[in-house]
Amino acid sequence: MKTVWRLTGCVYVLLGSACSVLPGLHVGKPGSESVSLERRTQPDGSTQYVGQSGGELIGYRVVEVTGQSLAQIRAGTEITLPPLPGMFSAVTAGQGALEYRIGPGDIVLITVWEHPELSAPLGDRTDVQNAGRLVSADGLMFYPYVGEFKAAGMTALELRQFIAQKLSRVINNPQVDARVVGFRSQRVQVSGDVRDPGVVALDDKPKGVMEAIAERGGLTEQASRRRVYLTRGGISYPLDLAGMLSGERTVMNPQLVAGDVVHVPDRSNDLVFVLGEVDKQVQVALQQGKTTLTEALTAAGGLDRLRANDSGVLVFRRPFAEGLLPTIYSLSLDSPLGLLLAGEFVLQPRDVVYVKTTDFAQYNSLINQLLPTISAVFQLDRLVTRR
CATH class of the missing domain: 3.30.1950.10 (wza like domain)
Known part of the structure; x- marks a missing residue:
């Protein structure tokens, strides 16, 4: 009995110390002192944890996803591209032939x-x-x-x-x-993830970005379905390719002029990462339509039945403008309302979805880590007792 009590006390002390080490609101860089973050409750109901390090604002904000806050989240996180300058015109379905001017090589x-x-x-x-x-x-x-x-x-x-x-x-x-x-004198270049990158000749028929991509074979499997870049006069302008493809919103299909460059990037910047207690940790490529939290979790095989904490689903989102803080969205899936909200929560490129572990799973993980040590101590204690 003496040995049993000693081991039980060892487990109690180790478990107690592990439970007492909780993540504190301190951040720091390697080789520097940690910085305490101040908690601030905002008028919109979110919570900010902010501090100063070398004159730089650091920290993050936490937003609980509710029926009331979802509309504000959509409005505040919807990425809008800057409007194109007035020198751009749109290709329209009813547009007639252009007044083509002859050039060298024609x-x-x-x-x-x-x-x-x-x-x-x-x-x-x-x-x-x-x-x-x-x-x-x-x-x-x-x-x-x-x-x-x-x-x-x-x-x-x-x-x-x-x-x-x-x-x-x-x-x-x-x-x-x-x-x-x-028609040889007026040409544009189409590069990137299209099936046949190369030159497109402009003629007396209006051609926009979509027509140029189609003429070079269309998009590859690895091409982004969200962004395309048009370079004119040495300046690159991002365009809403998702809007052009899906038709969900009115988006200009800019008419091309000689010397333009159309570049289709790959989808590496359109990924969402699903981590934590899911069936399989995956990266999900956002398509031309809206991808919701429910769709991303489904692509990951759903929550782990034994280890996942369905009341602890987090979405980490980087700031989209300078001076803003990263945001952590907290969502609970243990209620019908939470499941409905997850189906309406739209993910953005480079989001990280993380499913937390249940307290019981954390307890089991700690026990599994301690068992080899406990077993070794028990065997050593038996040898000492026999002597």
Whole structure:
């Protein structure tokens, strides 16, 4: 009995010391003193734990997810992209043809009715690329009885009128038609996670970001469904690709101009991480629609039946603007209301979902860690007692 009492006391002391070591409101950097955080209750019901370290504001805020606070959470965490400058215009479904201006490298097919010697001097008009006339790198073009002239910058209508006016000196009332059959001068680059990255030629049909991506084969499996970047004049502008794809909100599909670069990133910045007491710890890629907490937990196989604390589900969210604090959202799934709220709580990129452990599971983990030590002490004590 003496041995049993001694062991019981050992377990009691160890368990008591472990339970007394609780996470305190202290933070610190390696090699520096810890900083105490002050608790502040905010008017919106959230709680802030803040302090100063080297003149820098540190800490975090805790928000309990309730039916009343959910609307405020949505409004405060919805990511809105800055509006595009006025130089951008949108591609619309009913938009007509553009007034295309000829440029270097374009191929123009010119027809003079009843004068095949001018329309097809080589006698073959089935191959319009070869039958057409190339605009040189310096924007010049040659045509019989007209000579060499500056074609770059003209529209097809202006080119037709110009050639007709020049030919009127040798042909009575010439009937001239002109059209671009090879669009080569105005191009944009499409890069990133598209199936066939490369160049897209702009023509007389309006082309936006969505049309350019589609022309290069569409998105890959690893492509982001939330963001795309348009670079113009050396400045990169983020665009709401999720809105364009889903149609859930009105989003501009910017019309492209020569020299633009469309870049589709991968989905590495669209991940949500599910950790803690779930069936499997996973990373979930956010798609073009809204991904809720319930969907993320389902992707992780649900809560661990034995170890998960369904009243302790946390979502850690980084600040989206300078000067803001990270936020920890606390949600309880042990009630019907909590389950409904989880189905409405929309996750944001780089969120971390953490399911806490039950007190009983923590107790079992501690016992499992202590058992080898207890067993060794028990065996040693038996040997000493026998002596």
